[in-house]
Amino acid sequence: MQPDTETRLKAMLRSLREVIIPAIASDEKLAVDQANIVAANIAMLIEQHDMQLHYLIAELRDYRAFLQDLLEISATPASQAVQKSRTLLDDLAPALDTKLPLPDELAQALTRVKTAVDEQVQTLLDGSDPQAVAAVTYLTFKYARPQLLRERAWVAKAGFELEPEKIPSLEELLSSENHQR
Amino acid sequence: MITTDIAKHNPSQEWIASLRERFPTHASVDETLTRKLERRAGPPHRPQTVDTVVERLNAFLARRVEGPFTVTDVKALAGGSSKEQYAFTLSGAGVANGSARFVLRMRPAESIVETHVGREFQAINAVHGKIPVPRAHWFDSEGAELGQPALITDFCHGVTTPPYSGAYSPRLGLPEKYRKLLAPQFTAHFATLARLDWSQSDMSFFDQPAPHTIEAAHASLNWWQRVWEEDAAQPYPLMTLAAHWLRKNAPPTDHVSLVHTDFRKGNFLFDLESGQITAILDWELSHLGDRHEDLAFFLNPLFGGYDENDNYLVGGLMERQEFLDLYQQLSGLPVDEKKLDYYMIFNAWRGVINTLATGVRCMMGQKTHQDIRVGWITYTSAINLQSLLEDLERRLSDAA
Numbered sequence: 193m194q195p196d197t198e199t200r201l202k203a204m205l206r207s208l209r210e211v212i213i214p215a216i217a218s219d220e221k222l223a224v225d226q227a228n229i230v231a232a233n234i235a236m237l238i239e240q241h242d243m244q245l246h247y248l249i250a251e252l253r254d255y256r257a258f259l260q261d262l263l264e265i266s267a268t269p270a271s272q273a274v275q276k277s278r279t280l281l282d283d284l285a286p287a288l289d290t291k292l293p294l295p296d297e298l299a300q301a302l303t304r305v306k307t308a309v310d311e312q313v314q315t316l317l318d319g320s321d322p323q324a325v326a327a328v329t330y331l332t333f334k335y336a337r338p339q340l341l342r343e344r345a346w347v348a349k350a351g352f353e354l355e356p357e358k359i360p361s362l363e364e365l366l367s368s369e370n371h372q373r
Numbered sequence: 374m375i376t377t378d379i380a381k382h383n384p385s386q387e388w389i390a391s392l393r394e395r396f397p398t399h400a401s402v403d404e405t406l407t408r409k410l411e412r413r414a415g416p417p418h419r420p421q422t423v424d425t426v427v428e429r430l431n432a433f434l435a436r437r438v439e440g441p442f443t444v445t446d447v448k449a450l451a452g453g454s455s456k457e458q459y460a461f462t463l464s465g466a467g468v469a470n471g472s473a474r475f476v477l478r479m480r481p482a483e484s485i486v487e488t489h490v491g492r493e494f495q496a497i498n499a500v501h502g503k504i505p506v507p508r509a510h511w512f513d514s515e516g517a518e519l520g521q522p523a524l525i526t527d528f529c530h531g532v533t534t535p536p537y538s539g540a541y542s543p544r545l546g547l548p549e550k551y552r553k554l555l556a557p558q559f560t561a562h563f564a565t566l567a568r569l570d571w572s573q574s575d576m577s578f579f580d581q582p583a584p585h586t587i588e589a590a591h592a593s594l595n596w597w598q599r600v601w602e603e604d605a606a607q608p609y610p611l612m613t614l615a616a617h618w619l620r621k622n623a624p625p626t627d628h629v630s631l632v633h634t635d636f637r638k639g640n641f642l643f644d645l646e647s648g649q650i651t652a653i654l655d656w657e658l659s660h661l662g663d664r665h666e667d668l669a670f671f672l673n674p675l676f677g678g679y680d681e682n683d684n685y686l687v688g689g690l691m692e693r694q695e696f697l698d699l700y701q702q703l704s705g706l707p708v709d710e711k712k713l714d715y716y717m718i719f720n721a722w723r724g725v726i727n728t729l730a731t732g733v734r735c736m737m738g739q740k741t742h743q744d745i746r747v748g749w750i751t752y753t754s755a756i757n758l759q760s761l762l763e764d765l766e767r768r769l770s771d772a773a
Contacts (some may be wrong), residue, residue: 195733203744310608317617336611347752351542
């Protein structure tokens, strides 16, 4: 996924601060005010955008603990509401007890794996075994297809696709069922 | 194998030397790419103020224009993705008709295509009088006088697209009226370029590949594979496979042409009233090579579209066979479908290098005056990768 979201946001911020805002007439008070707020929001998003998932999980973990503590002191432990809450806590366990990598860790791991794959592809292509060349070619195509579908879906709204309606949505492509192939 | 990103962000002399050795290419391209890497660790690009531009422009012109003159009406121009551009009026006794409008094109710290202004200057003047172009008057190859490498050309009137209503879309096609007027002219200029006798012009910045050899194909391959190595933030196995295939299948060039490399709708101006093409622009990537490289670029699916009757038009202008027939008739040069196929793959590969490697690299280093626009163009990389995948699969299955 290149350029990544942080790089895109930084380009937007730079454009706003260095080109657009200076070009707005100073007596256009409403436009100047809102443009500066947009810039400030983008600056915040640069810091926050890849932490949203972790933020939600931290919040969910705290609320789960809160609910657990409340259930401990419940005056009506057999009530339907308490039973419902206990079921909810059980349902949450698999998602909340899995340690998620930080976005930077994930990106670095991905680069390392891509580099290792590319080295293998290059080595096999440079070799003299035609069967190995055929096999690496087959595998490169095989894994390029889903990768490209994701990449095209990621930027389909930019308007460069001739028939964007034929590209599956990101939601469809990234649903747990589809990406746990 | 792709070098780590830290090494690319702050290139060592050893790494630069190794790239030059691995990917020998046109001498002036090598020089330009080497300077790019030597500057890379520098700060983000900060455009000069308009006042500074005007001050330097006055000093530059004072050494070249006879008699007193004035520079007025300096305006930043939009359009184009690689250069900073200003239009200005130059008036004085030493100026034809006493006053004329010019364009100053300046190279930012890095650009989505890193090019040599001397090559652009020579290419424009080689075709001037045969193809409508803005005449190139002066250039500053290192930016010693203008602060950035720069080229000064005539200003040409015209539009790249007629006024449209509704939201902008990069796939916006031309109305039928304009297609009918523009397609034959465009093809005629394309054909003129292919058969142009460039040997009579000053082409000292250009290396001349020998005809009937694969020198031209290899020089282009080395040029762009070097750029991929210099700029790509991450490896991409399909790109590695494509480079391998391109190297093994490079075709000989039957006729060495001046190749524009970006000859398409959007890179020419036309008069809104008459539909006459007034200028073919953006000669910065020109080189001496195989006309099929230019043809295949124009045929790239990125520039095609459907007309009102759902017929697919290459370059958004005309049907494929109609274009190729007219081109062959006007140029007197054959079109070899196998070479066209080869260069379709080459151009898709190169398009990915320009966007996914160089475009992203420019954004990461904040090296241009319009990172936001460069970023938008990077979104085309997925389409070029798709073309690359489909064309390579087809070629390899045909070969099997």
